[in-house]
Each structure stands twice: as structure tokens, then as C-alpha cells.
Amino acid sequence: MAKKSLCAWQDLALGAAILEPGSAAKLKTGDWRTLIPRLDEEKCIKCGMCELYCPEFCISEGRDGFFRPDFTYCKGCGICANECPKQAIAMVMEEK
């Protein structure tokens, strides 16, 4: 049987409480993704709307001024593509 549990039940904190602040960063939500955002740098005007709308807060501005997601956390929800005023982001099937 494939291992599907995080730990033995005895190792969970009381009532499945989380004792360590900020531990959500350990949850790699990127593996939920089916579609992946692909940026067309020709169309992008570097406005940062995608960063503002990203519900995962995983998009940030790079040194070149383009905004790109951290794929460790990007769930592939497509909100960035939907909000982009220049349709510079396309959601495409990710090869895994």
C-alpha cells in the first residue's frame, strides 16, 4: 500500500493542532496543479496585476521586471491569466 499519511496518528499534536507558526510554507501546493501559467514576455507590460490577484501570494517581481510565480506553490488556478489586462498569460497543460 502506498504511504498516504503524513505521520502516525500518535505523532499528531492534540486535536491536530499546529504548534509551529508559519508551517503552511511546508505544504507544497504546487503538486495540486494540472495547468501551468505561461507568460508571453512580448505582451507583458510588467503591471503586476497578476501578483496582486494571486490567491497563493506566490507571484513576485524578478530583477528583469517580469512577474513570475513560484511553482513550488502555484496551484495552477488561472486567476492571474484571467486578470491579466493584456492576455499575456496562457494556462497550458503541464507535462509531468
Add this chain to the structure above:
Amino acid sequence: MEKKRVGIEVSLAVAEAVKLARAQVVSAYPITPQTHIVEELSTYVANGELDAEFIPVESEHSAMSAAVGASAAGARVYTATSSQGLALMHEILFIASAQRLPIVMTVANRSLSGPISIWNDHSDIMAERDIGWVQLFVEDGQEAMELTVAAFKIAEDHRVLLPVAVNMDGFILTHMIEPVIFPAQAAVDAFLPPYKPALRLDPAKPVTMGPVGVPEVYMEAKKQCEQALLDSKAVVAEVLKEAGKAFERKYDLIETNGKKKAKTLFVTMGSLGESVWSAVDSLNEDGEDVGQVRIRLWRPFPEQEFKKACKDAKRLIVIDRAMSPGSACGPVAQELKGVFYKDKNAPEIVNVVAGLGGRDVPVADFKEMYRLAKKGKLAKTYTLWGVDSNA
């Protein structure tokens, strides 16, 4: 000093028990037939007799939510409800046990609508059977008072840390005036030390209580709570024994009365047990081979103790005070059929669903049930007692 018996309405005796237990937060919404308990507690708080926060919420959903919050903050928390109020708490009841919060709640058992009924039966708690709480049933005023205090000790034990529901029949018990002997405050304090939370909300030591349980964690979280509930049986037995020493009475998980090694046993839960007791005594006087088993702890169900109490029985007449529509029988009978499944010496189990919506079930009716059972004239599934048919 001679112990003083006080004639008191059982609801008020329960309020007194909560005061003696030094509850720190009471969040409640009034509903018949529970109202007198929290009304009295609000008076205690207003008068300064009980140093507690009384939260008069706008619904039972909020009452249980506030209880969860206060308990998470580390307070000793009490609430009470009935019927529709318990139903309105439904979703939060699971959260209280999942977060391992030792809240104590009196359920003044009342039927659920519809038709609208304010009177007694067990359909409210049976609809909440699987909430993961410790569930006790009491039979009389003294027991209601003592087990309310004991419930805090059970709930707060670090081997348990689960909420406890103390069930008492609405009106039939809550509104009776009974003789009750109260323990001294010092005796209660010695029995029930202040609550020491294992985990609580504290800005100096941050903790997230009630987070998302992703699929990799959810089942382990459920297992942890169920194991705590199963393990609570030994703690309940231990605390009831201690309560027996500290207060007036001795309590077991399962009680028996009537003829020893009787072939036929009535099985009851709650205050109908006393009427059945009278019926059994009377039948014994007539030479009938009958006894009684009374269930005090419903969840976790004390399977071994129950089986031990029934080891000589050939027939159980199980009295249910709730229907389980579409099932083969009432909830208590279902439980017992499960307990005895594939047991070579299993007694025959006949089930009588009686006294729904406050319908009176007098002593004579139980004697009639016994006579019918003896002749094999009670239905193989269950009998809805006293319901006339013109077919």
C-alpha cells in the same frame, strides 16, 4: 455534621453543581426544558456568587461556538441545551471533540420537531450519537448533580480531553423537585482541582487550533479522537468511583437490579429506568425471573461491562426512547445487536420503542411488555409501544 437533604428542582441542583465546579465561562441560549439551569446560573453570575463570564448568545450555534473559543483559551466551560437547540449546535459539536476541548454540557433530553413537541424522549441526543463526545445518562436528581461535577473531572483528565454530555430526561427529571444532598465546596474543590489545559490559545506561545486537515492528516486526526474516546471508558469508571467516595453515591458504567441471574432482563437508559425498576421489583415479588440492566455510559459504549451484566440472560427487552426510522430497531437495540453479533450465547433481543414525545409509560406497561415477551408476542423487529392501529 449531619448531611442536609434539600428539596430542590433538579435543574437548579444542576446549576448548583456547575457553581460548585467553579465553571469559568457559561455560554448558553434558553430552550425548554433546559432553561432553568442557565437562568439560575445567570443569576449566580449577576449576584457575584459565581465568578464566571456568562455569555448570553443569540443561538445555540453561537452557544457552542463560544464554548469552543472559551475552552480553547483555557477556561472551564459549561453549557446546556435541548432538542432543536442541540440540533442547531450540530456542526460545532464535532469541532469541540475534534479539538479535544473538555466542555461539559447538560442535554435536557426532549423530542425533535415535528410535530412540535417540548416533551421528553431521546431523539435529540440519538441524532448526535456520533459526535465523538463522552455521553452519560442520569436517572435522578442526586445523580444529575453529582455527575455534572464528575463530568468536568472526566472531560479535563489529560487521558481524555474530550467534551462530555450529561443527558437527563426533560421535565421528567429536570422539573422534578427531589431530595438532594449537596457536597461542601471544600469537598468539590478536593475532588475537582482547577483545569490545567494541555494546549491553549496563548499569544506568548502561538498555536493553530482547528486547522485544515489535508487528506494526509485527516484520518489520523479522527483516529486520535476516537482512541481518546475509547480510552475514556477507564477514566469514567475511575472518576465515578472517586465521586462515589467524595459524594453520596457509588456509580458504575452499567448498573443491575432485580433477581440475580435472571433469564429476562430489561435494558434501560435514563429516568424510565426507575419505572422499570418498580415493575421488576413487583414482577420479582410475583416470582417472575426478571432483572434489569441500566446503561449509564452510552459513549464510549462499555461493551465488556454490558456483556458481563447479561451473561446469564436468555432474553433482553430493550427499551428505546427514540426511533431510527428505516432501520430494523431503535438505536440502543441496534447497538446491542452489534455487541452480541456472532456471540454463541447471545440472548434474544426484543425491542420496544416507547414514550416518544413525552408519552407516559407507567409501571403497568412494563409488566405488560414482560408478559408479552414471555409469550413470544413482541415483534421480532421492534414494537412501537401503545400505538393504536385500526387495521
